Amino acid sequence: MPNTLTSAQTDSIADVLKELQDIQFEAGTTVDLRTIAEERGIDLGDINDEQGNPLAWGISYDT
Amino acid sequence: MTNPTTISNAQWQGVNNLLDAYIKVTANDHLIIAFANDSTTAAAWILSALDDRGISRSAVPMRPLVDPSFSARLSGAVQSALALKPAARMVVVTLERDTMSHSAAILDGVKGLRPKDCLLVRCISVCADLFALALSVLPEELSAINAFLLNRLIHAKSIRVVTQSGSDIKVQLNSDKYRWISNRGKVPEGGFMIIPAGEVATYPSQIDGRFVADFAFNVNTFVDIDCRFPATPVTVEIKNGKAVSYFCEDKKIESLLSGCFKFENGRNVGEIGFGTNRGIINGTALNSHINERRLGIHLGFGDHNQYDLVDYKCRIHLDLIARGAKIWIDDDLQPIDLDNLSVGSEPHPDNTLHQDAFEFNELGEGQHCCGAQSMLPVKNMG
Numbered sequence: 001m002p003n004t005l006t007s008a009q010t011d012s013i014a015d016v017l018k019e020l021q022d023i024q025f026e027a028g029t030t031v032d033l034r035t036i037a038e039e040r041g042i043d044l045g046d047i048n049d050e051q052g053n054p055l056a057w058g059i060s061y062d063t
Numbered sequence: 064m065t066n067p068t069t070i071s072n073a074q075w076q077g078v079n080n081l082l083d084a085y086i087k088v089t090a091n092d093h094l095i096i097a098f099a100n101d102s103t104t105a106a107a108w109i110l111s112a113l114d115d116r117g118i119s120r121s122a123v124p125m126r127p128l129v130d131p132s133f134s135a136r137l138s139g140a141v142q143s144a145l146a147l148k149p150a151a152r153m154v155v156v157t158l159e160r161d162t163m164s165h166s167a168a169i170l171d172g173v174k175g176l177r178p179k180d181c182l183l184v185r186c187i188s189v190c191a192d193l194f195a196l197a198l199s200v201l202p203e204e205l206s207a208i209n210a211f212l213l214n215r216l217i218h219a220k221s222i223r224v225v226t227q228s229g230s231d232i233k234v235q236l237n238s239d240k241y242r243w244i245s246n247r248g249k250v251p252e253g254g255f256m257i258i259p260a261g262e263v264a265t266y267p268s269q270i271d272g273r274f275v276a277d278f279a280f281n282v283n284t285f286v287d288i289d290c291r292f293p294a295t296p297v298t299v300e301i302k303n304g305k306a307v308s309y310f311c312e313d314k315k316i317e318s319l320l321s322g323c324f325k326f327e328n329g330r331n332v333g334e335i336g337f338g339t340n341r342g343i344i345n346g347t348a349l350n351s352h353i354n355e356r357r358l359g360i361h362l363g364f365g366d367h368n369q370y371d372l373v374d375y376k377c378r379i380h381l382d383l384i385a386r387g388a389k390i391w392i393d394d395d396l397q398p399i400d401l402d403n404l405s406v407g408s409e410p411h412p413d414n415t416l417h418q419d420a421f422e423f424n425e426l427g428e429g430q431h432c433c434g435a436q437s438m439l440p441v442k443n444m445g
Binding site: 009059 | 075106107114125126128136161322
């Protein structure tokens with residue numbers, strides 16, 4: 001496959017992206033990670049900076 | 064990756080490398096692209112490339128980490144594809160940026176297929192750089208570098224590693240007991256392929272010295288800060304396998320280290336790894352496995368990569384990554400210089416693990432493991 005995109009391929013990507021957005025909406029999979037972490041029960045306390053602002057939170061892998 | 068029409072030639076080449084060199088797609092394949100919301104654009108790129116080739120495909124959306132319906136969606140896609148194309152090789156490609164999810168559901172989705180009839184590809188750290196950088200290097204080159212390093216390191220009793228950033232560490236290895244991981248974009252039938260590829264790693268049975276990470280970190284939590292160390296390296300003093308002190312001028316990074324090291328066993332050095340992917344030069348701001356694939360050394364603090372061979376657990380795994388390294392093996396006078404590697408075509412050892420970010424036993428219960436002979440996967444390793 002050539003490594004440069006044709007305009008037809010660019011159009012194709014845009015069409016597929018629309019397709020994906022539709023099935024995501026239908027499946028309800030567009031959700032914020034913090035919301036998911038809260039649903040899951042965050043199992044790691046926030047790691048904060050010196051001012052108390054969060055630097056890290058949650059575990060990002062299956063446990 | 065918000066506007067798919069801005070895909071660069073390098074990114075598009077990475078998409079095609081993934082399909083041609085890593086997955087080796089053929090007209091007999093059916094590909095299922097399972098994608099998290101953060102990887103929708105990448106999914107569109109891959110699906111479009113498949114459409115160009117006339118290869119059958121499905122798309123399965125997934126919520127990261129928690130998605131009770133994902134298993135049913137994936138199984139449904141597999142069964143629908145097999146109904147139309149019974150002899151197809153089923154290739155499941157998962158795409159996630161910040162997470163690694165649904166391992167059990169993915170295996171369940173292909174349950175009943177013979178190993179030779181399916182391939183499972185887990186793309187993590189999905190972003191523009193994954194395609195433009197990490198996937199610019201092909202499995203054959205990664206395999207050659209991994210083989211070169213493993214054929215020397217597996218037989219080593221001790222190594223000394225020095226970096227330009229100021230690291231000088233001494234490490235004892237025990238490859239009779241502890242497993243080596245080789246992530247190179249090639250897996251045996253039934254195995255999981257982890258993308259980005261390009262690393263060898265094991266557990267250091269003893270490690271002491273000063274480690275200066277001047278490239279980046281990668282941690283198994285969500286973080287909202289730039290993970291590179293462009294001007295403020297992290298220095299860690301290690302004694303008897305534990306971080307005893309640490310310093311970074313960037314106080315946010317130092318606070319992150321402090322938070323990670325507070326966890327029980329968080330100061331343990333659980334991994335020594337060497338990145339082998341020449342495509343990664345400057346790294347990415349993302350908390351990402353891409354950075355630790357760079358040619359260089361990384362130490363993983365906290366959890367280890369040895370499943371049940373090491374008798375502690377830790378919920379955190381923090382990789383600190385340095386650019387390049389010179390490695391002296393046992394009494395050799397000439398070091399291996401990761402910045403100036405010249406490798407041939409040595410056979411790759413066949414007794415290594417092939418993934419470094421995985422958490423369950425793909426071979427099933429009851430498999431025995433011991434040292435470099437084992438094929439058991441390990442968990443959460445960077």
